[in-house]
Amino acid sequence: MAALRLALSREQKIVHLGTGSGSVMVCVLAKDPINFLRLLVVGYDEICWGDEYNSSPNQDLTSGVVVRSDHLFRRWVKTTFNVSIPATASKIVAYPGAKGRAGSEDQFNRWVAESAAYLSINTNVLPAGLVCLLVYGHLLRGIGN
Numbered sequence: 001m002a003a004l005r006l007a008l009s010r011e012q013k014i015v016h017l018g019t020g021s022g023s024v025m026v027c028v029l030a031k032d033p034i035n036f037l038r039l040l041v042v043g044y045d046e047i048c049w050g051d052e053y054n055s056s057p058n059q060d061l062t063s064g065v066v067v068r069s070d071h072l073f074r075r076w077v078k079t080t081f082n083v084s085i086p087a088t089a090s091k092i093v094a095y096p097g098a099k100g101r102a103g104s105e106d107q108f109n110r111w112v113a114e115s116a117a118y119l120s121i122n123t124n125v126l127p128a129g130l131v132c133l134l135v136y137g138h139l140l141r142g143i144g145n
Contacts, residue, residue, distance in 0.1 A: 043069030050096020
């Protein structure tokens with residue numbers, strides 16, 4: 001699940017919160033909406049599997065499913081925003097990783113882990129999206145900093 005995150009510093013990024021169907025990736029997907037569009041048109045069938053980000057889409061054909069990139073959408077993104085589209089998502093998403101890694105290089109993943117630890121939330125049993133809602137609720141009540 002992708003979401004907009006507005007940090008206390010007022011910095012806004014697009015983040016991934018896991019999927020609830022197996023992906024536990026928690027990270028900054030893109031620093032802005034244009035880079036998020038670039039990520040979408042790289043051509044992966046799903047953007048929730050960070051371990052695939054170093055490979056071009058459709059490298060593993062064992063499933064028999066081949067998802068083709070939407071070439072009209074891809075061309076629109078390229079021409080409208082005058083951007084290039086990388087061959088792999090690793091050129092856009094710097095640190096895809098599983099949730100709850102306090103030592104993660106990804107700032108959002110680290111924030112989720114540190115906030116969950118502060119609130120004594122076990123991130124192994126709760127989806128990352130719920131952890132974030134609990135943390136944001138805690139902050140909105142004025143209890144956290």
